[in-house]
Amino acid sequence: MRTETEHTIYLKDYTPSPYRIVSVALDFRILAEQTRVQAQLTVEPRETTAPGTPLVLDGDELNLTSIAIDGLPLVLSAYAADANGLTIIEPPLRRFVLETEVMLQPEGNTKLMGLYRSSGTWCTQCEPEGFRRITYYLDRPDNLAVFKVRMTAPLDLAPVLLANGNLVDKGDAGDGMHYAVWEDPFPKPAYLFALVAGDLGSITDSFTTASGRKVELGIYCTHGKEEQCLWAMDSLKRSMAWDERRFGREYDLDIFNIVAVSDFNFGAMENKGLNIFNDKLVFAKPDTATDGDYDGIERVIAHEYFHNWTGNRITCRDWFQLCLKEGLTVYRDQEFTSDERSRAVKRISDVAMLRRAQFPEDGGPLAHPPRPDQYREINNFYTTTVYEKGAEIVRMLATLLGEAGFRKGMDLYFERHDGEATTIEAFLAAFADANGVNLDQFKTWYLQAGTPRLSVDESYDAAAQTYTLKLKQETPPTPGQPSKEALVVPIKFGLLGPNGSPMGWSGVSGAEVRDDMIVLDGPSAEVTFTGIANRPVPSLLRGFSAPVILESRASQADQLFLARHDSDPFNRWQALQDVGMDLAVAAVGGTAWSQESITALSQAMADTLASTELDDAFKALALALPDESLIGRTIGKDIDPSAIHAVRDQLLKAVFEPLAMELLAAYRALTSAAPYAPDPASTGRRALRNRLLSLLVASEAAGASGLAAQQYAQASNMTDRLAALAASASAGTAEAPAMLADFRTRFGADPLVLDKWLTVTAAAPRDGVIEDMKGILDDPGFPKTNPNRLRALVGTFAMSNPTQFARADGAGFRFVADFVAEVDKINPQVAARVLTGFRIWPMLESGRRDAAKAALTGLQNSGTLSRNTGDILSRMLAG
Numbered sequence: 001m002r003t004e005t006e007h008t009i010y011l012k013d014y015t016p017s018p019y020r021i022v023s024v025a026l027d028f029r030i031l032a033e034q035t036r037v038q039a040q041l042t043v044e045p046r047e048t049t050a051p052g053t054p055l056v057l058d059g060d061e062l063n064l065t066s067i068a069i070d071g072l073p074l075v076l077s078a079y080a081a082d083a084n085g086l087t088i089i090e091p092p093l094r095r096f097v098l099e100t101e102v103m104l105q106p107e108g109n110t111k112l113m114g115l116y117r118s119s120g121t122w123c124t125q126c127e128p129e130g131f132r133r134i135t136y137y138l139d140r141p142d143n144l145a146v147f148k149v150r151m152t153a154p155l156d157l158a159p160v161l162l163a164n165g166n167l168v169d170k171g172d173a174g175d176g177m178h179y180a181v182w183e184d185p186f187p188k189p190a191y192l193f194a195l196v197a198g199d200l201g202s203i204t205d206s207f208t209t210a211s212g213r214k215v216e217l218g219i220y221c222t223h224g225k226e227e228q229c230l231w232a233m234d235s236l237k238r239s240m241a242w243d244e245r246r247f248g249r250e251y252d253l254d255i256f257n258i259v260a261v262s263d264f265n266f267g268a269m270e271n272k273g274l275n276i277f278n279d280k281l282v283f284a285k286p287d288t289a290t291d292g293d294y295d296g297i298e299r300v301i302a303h304e305y306f307h308n309w310t311g312n313r314i315t316c317r318d319w320f321q322l323c324l325k326e327g328l329t330v331y332r333d334q335e336f337t338s339d340e341r342s343r344a345v346k347r348i349s350d351v352a353m354l355r356r357a358q359f360p361e362d363g364g365p366l367a368h369p370p371r372p373d374q375y376r377e378i379n380n381f382y383t384t385t386v387y388e389k390g391a392e393i394v395r396m397l398a399t400l401l402g403e404a405g406f407r408k409g410m411d412l413y414f415e416r417h418d419g420e421a422t423t424i425e426a427f428l429a430a431f432a433d434a435n436g437v438n439l440d441q442f443k444t445w446y447l448q449a450g451t452p453r454l455s456v457d458e459s460y461d462a463a464a465q466t467y468t469l470k471l472k473q474e475t476p477p478t479p480g481q482p483s484k485e486a487l488v489v490p491i492k493f494g495l496l497g498p499n500g501s502p503m504g505w506s507g508v509s510g511a512e513v514r515d516d517m518i519v520l521d522g523p524s525a526e527v528t529f530t531g532i533a534n535r536p537v538p539s540l541l542r543g544f545s546a547p548v549i550l551e552s553r554a555s556q557a558d559q560l561f562l563a564r565h566d567s568d569p570f571n572r573w574q575a576l577q578d579v580g581m582d583l584a585v586a587a588v589g590g591t592a593w594s595q596e597s598i599t600a601l602s603q604a605m606a607d608t609l610a611s612t613e614l615d616d617a618f619k620a621l622a623l624a625l626p627d628e629s630l631i632g633r634t635i636g637k638d639i640d641p642s643a644i645h646a647v648r649d650q651l652l653k654a655v656f657e658p659l660a661m662e663l664l665a666a667y668r669a670l671t672s673a674a675p676y677a678p679d680p681a682s683t684g685r686r687a688l689r690n691r692l693l694s695l696l697v698a699s700e701a702a703g704a705s706g707l708a709a710q711q712y713a714q715a716s717n718m719t720d721r722l723a724a725l726a727a728s729a730s731a732g733t734a735e736a737p738a739m740l741a742d743f744r745t746r747f748g749a750d751p752l753v754l755d756k757w758l759t760v761t762a763a764a765p766r767d768g769v770i771e772d773m774k775g776i777l778d779d780p781g782f783p784k785t786n787p788n789r790l791r792a793l794v795g796t797f798a799m800s801n802p803t804q805f806a807r808a809d810g811a812g813f814r815f816v817a818d819f820v821a822e823v824d825k826i827n828p829q830v831a832a833r834v835l836t837g838f839r840i841w842p843m844l845e846s847g848r849r850d851a852a853k854a855a856l857t858g859l860q861n862s863g864t865l866s867r868n869t870g871d872i873l874s875r876m877l878a879g
């Protein structure tokens with residue numbers, strides 16, 4: 001395999017730069033064909049910098065057209081410049097101003113990093129290393145500088161000119177051109193730089209901070225979409241208020257702008273005062289956006305806003321520390337959603353997501369610690385391990401320290417490090433110092449990859465009235481980390497008495513036990529409770545208090561007891577999942593289920609549905625069986641996705657078909673004529689109703705497929721319409737093809753809704769889906785440069801259609817590998833991300849494993865790959 005320049009960066013090699021850039025003045029002259037960028041960088045050597053130390057600036061696909069220091073042009077021998085960097089051989093050993101000029105072609109920038117054009121709008125993406133595609137710079141997060149930006153552009157093409165900070169000047173520049181000058185008073189790393197120039201509509205609002213400062217808020221978008229930005233604006237204002245209430249953090253500039261663009265490599269970007277968003281995370285109206293979309297918008301608007309303190313005011317010293325800002329900010333956005341909506345439902349959804357996305361990463365060839373210690377391509381480390389496992393680590397910190405202790409730590413972190421670029425060590429030190437505790441062992445969570453397995457054995461001694469839990473933790477080896485250390489695992493728990501009420505104890509020994517939490521900090525522990533009059537049923541790892549795989553040998557009877565009685569809603573949900581999982585795993589292994597165990601699970605599902613104490617959103621999550629990939633991973637090796645698919649289908653039928661009458665009655669009772677609103681109660685009602693529909697369809701209950709077709713046709717909002725379509729397509733009902741065709745015609749003109757059609761198409765487990773996808777991709781009108789379209793189709797296929805992606809004949813693997821080779825030439829980030837879908841390959845049965853390996857090897861031999869794709873591919877094959 002040939003890849004672009006191969007080089008590995010190590011955390012241990014971190015050194016501060018010998019020079020600092022303290023202020024930046026940028027002048028952009030934007031024209032239809034090209035953009036000229038003039039930069040004035042005020043540079044200072046450090047006190048320790050030796051005379052003659054060169055200044056080495058980063059560049060990427062740049063071409064230098066002029067260069068001067070303190071106004072004097074440099075002679076050729078004084079510097080070395082190429083597309084990938086600029087070296088000033090012997091800079092002055094004092095403060096000086098370096099002036100450079102480069103010419104950019106944003107129009108042809110399909111990588112969507114640096115300055116590019118999306119539907120005519122000029123916009124930027126700089127994190128992590130995109131600023132070097134705009135000008136030569138110290139493109140590393142520990143260089144903080146103040147930025148002043150002047151933009152000149154044609155008035156007709158770009159009446160709106162935005163950058164970070166505050167607008168300080170604007171006016172006419174002659175010849176149909178106009179200009180604007182923006183200044184950001186907060187020193188920032190270059191990855192937070194942003195500008196936007198385009199012909200955009202907007203909505204405006206304002207927010208008054210707790211200390212009484214008025215902030216002007218704006219959301220910019222394609223003309224005509226303004227009213228679709230109202231939910232995003234509402235989410236922004238609630239986020240601003242929440243961060244004041246919960247963390248005492250106020251916004252710090254007079255302006256906060258968001259711009260929605262249609263070509264974007266991921267969700268959104270937290271540039272200081274000028275967030276840029278993938279439009280799918282801004283636009284919402286009831287007939288084109290689902291409850292899931294509304295939820296995603298609220299969450300990501302909050303996430304990017306919260307970065308203003310956790311990421312921007314305090315940033316990362318180097319990219320190894322990425323989870324310092326990402327894990328922490330995900331934790332903050334999770335807490336926001338929990339406070340705004342249902343904490344239990346949020347927790348269950350987040351854990352389901354962690355298991356679906358992060359556990360397979362942590363258990364496969366791409367496993368890495370939340371804080372990695374080496375990388376070849378940093379873009380490949382914006383992973384669910386860094387984000388979601390990173391958030392779990394922060395959550396454990398909060399669990400161990402308690403809410404007040406956690407807040408003290410956060411306050412000290414802000415107080416100590418505001419305005420700095422810092423590290424995980426500094427973050428942990430703030431919590432340790434604020435609470436007088438030692439977090440040295442806790443830090444291992446950041447350094448060690450792999451999902452720990454926590455096994456539990458229990459025994460009850462009736463004579464002695466003691467109850468003992470034997471706990472053991474073990475983390476399996478991961479690439480580059482053959483042996484693992486014991487972690488600090490907070491295990492929230494409760495003991496349930498015979499009638500389901502909490503059971504107390506008179507004494508406890510064997511491990512640190514605080515009220516409702518066992519803190520396991522060694523490889524194993526034996527915890528004995530005394531004064532226990534009856535054998536209790538243990539509820540362990542309540543609220544999923546640590547990101548581990550809990551292996552308990554609980555009987556089905558105990559699990560169903562927990563499903564009925566546990567006061568912890570997470571474990572009530574978990575118990576039902578576990579019962580379904582045990583039955584599915586046994587059946588795949590050839591052990592047929594007993595009618596008794598099926599009846600017991602059906603009855604528990606029926607009771608859950610009928611409960612007056614549980615809410616609709618919770619019921620929607622509880623009335624489900626574990627998904628196919630989770631069943632596969634629980635089996636752990638020699639997986640045959642088709643066999644799992646078949647078993648899960650049978651299990652669904654066995655459990656839910658007997659309940660068809662109840663499901664249908666509940667479905668009917670949940671019908672509402674109220675106009676669409678995205679509030680938690682209405683969202684929960686729709687979620688449950690649509691869950692019932694999908695259970696009826698999947699279990700092939702009489703009349704169910706017609707009911708879905710009817711819901712599809714009569715739906716008054718996208719949530720209900722898409723749910724009916726997805727249920728029909730995934731079950732392959734007779735009505736599904738016509739519904740799909742109708743959806744395509746009805747919404748084909750709206751790209752974000754077209755993505756939903758692409759997703760449903762790509763996720764269908766039926767034969768023929770690969771041919772259909774080829775047809776779609778080969779259509780000359782299909783936009784191969786748009787990440788949303790590509791991810792909706794091929795990303796969905798590789799990540800969420802195990803039966804077809806991992807087909808025994810290898811056609812799914814070959815299709816994705818060919819796609820990656822082609823798209824890698826256009827947009828390496830999209831290609832590399834889709835390729836990660838292969839991470840399941842080592843777990844597959846041997847025939848499929850060989851087919852996957854052949855496809856990966858074929859890709860390896862297909863020609864030059866980008867560093868992004870080459871890095872994923874080599875780790876995939878080595879692991």
Ligand code: B3K
Nearest residue numbers: 127128268269270379382
């Ligand atoms: N910080 C950005 C992600 C940048 C991804 C670069 N490949 C958005 C976020 O996490 O908030």
Ligand code: ZN
Nearest residue numbers: 303307326329
């Ligand atoms: Zn983030």
